[in-house]
Amino acid sequence: MTEPMVLEPPSDAELMVRVREGDRQAFAELVDRHKDAVVSYLTRLSGDRDRAEDLGQETFLRLFRAAREYGEQGYLRAYLFRIATNLLRSEERRERRWRLLAPFLHPGRAHDEPAAALRLLRREAHGQVTEAVANLPLRYRVPLVLHEIEGWTYQDIAQELGCREGTVKSRVHRGRKQLKEKLEPYWNGGAAWKTIG
Amino acid sequence: MEDHRIGDLLRELPRERARAGFTPRVLERLDSRGTGRPALSWRPAAVLAAMALAVAIPIGIRYEQHERSEREAERILHELRAEHGRLEQELQEISEPVLYLGGDEDVDLVLDLSRVPEAGQAAPAAYHDDKL
Numbered sequence: 001m002t003e004p005m006v007l008e009p010p011s012d013a014e015l016m017v018r019v020r021e022g023d024r025q026a027f028a029e030l031v032d033r034h035k036d037a038v039v040s041y042l043t044r045l046s047g048d049r050d051r052a053e054d055l056g057q058e059t060f061l062r063l064f065r066a067a068r069e070y071g072e073q074g075y076l077r078a079y080l081f082r083i084a085t086n087l088l089r090s091e092e093r094r095e096r097r098w099r100l101l102a103p104f105l106h107p108g109r110a111h112d113e114p115a116a117a118l119r120l121l122r123r124e125a126h127g128q129v130t131e132a133v134a135n136l137p138l139r140y141r142v143p144l145v146l147h148e149i150e151g152w153t154y155q156d157i158a159q160e161l162g163c164r165e166g167t168v169k170s171r172v173h174r175g176r177k178q179l180k181e182k183l184e185p186y187w188n189g190g191a192a193w194k195t196i197g
Numbered sequence: 198m199e200d201h202r203i204g205d206l207l208r209e210l211p212r213e214r215a216r217a218g219f220t221p222r223v224l225e226r227l228d229s230r231g232t233g234r235p236a237l238s239w240r241p242a243a244v245l246a247a248m249a250l251a252v253a254i255p256i257g258i259r260y261e262q263h264e265r266s267e268r269e270a271e272r273i274l275h276e277l278r279a280e281h282g283r284l285e286q287e288l289q290e291i292s293e294p295v296l297y298l299g300g301d302e303d304v305d306l307v308l309d310l311s312r313v314p315e316a317g318q319a320a321p322a323a324y325h326d327d328k329l
Contacts, residue, residue: 035220036215040213052213053215057222064227129210149210
């Protein structure tokens, strides 16, 4: 008895070929495959869950429209992250012009039970970190998130951002330093400590 | 706070997941833009509305100011005309010539020539009665 054939799911490259021909099913499959990564990345960059959802959807729409120009280089997710970063950058530029402030994530309050205290503290800490990251300049924020959270190498980030590896290292270092300055008072119980929500 | 702690804090952040219905919503947006029905973004409309207001409000204010100036000018002109009319009337009333004889700060001596009798009726000032 022969073993049933296990079909390998189509690769990103194969799906993109079909998307270029207008295959919506292939496109939906790509969206399903990468949506969590894109939304998570955008949430880290923006500090705003709702905004990340909206920009995430727009990211995939741009991918669809740019399908003809897309040149397969083996890493669609990097391409998606680049689109997402550019979308966020454009939006932040517009907001600076209109003097709008981006909302921050505010963790909800847990009810007062001893077992929930630890969860509350953890969510408080996450909120502080998220807010601090969202306030970093974008040129530090992007490489820091890609390296520390998404796990990209300096080489990959440099290739993606079109700069030298040394520049990436420098920006990650400065981003880390600025975060430390913002978070240290909170962590060490200094005067700048504050709660959110 | 040690440097490596920053990386740890970042990696401890929970991974987010796209909400339920994400993919159908993407396809819906694709359809609404692809079928010639452009998805109405509120931003361009808001920008246009703001620009229209930015132009219309100063124009409206300037028009209101112009109207107010016009009304003010008309009022002043009306008052000037009324004053002129009063002056004209007073001048008319002074129909006969008067002769100012002098005076001080309290009294002015004025000879109203309209009350002076005809020359033949009045004796000249220098006439002396021979009978004296």
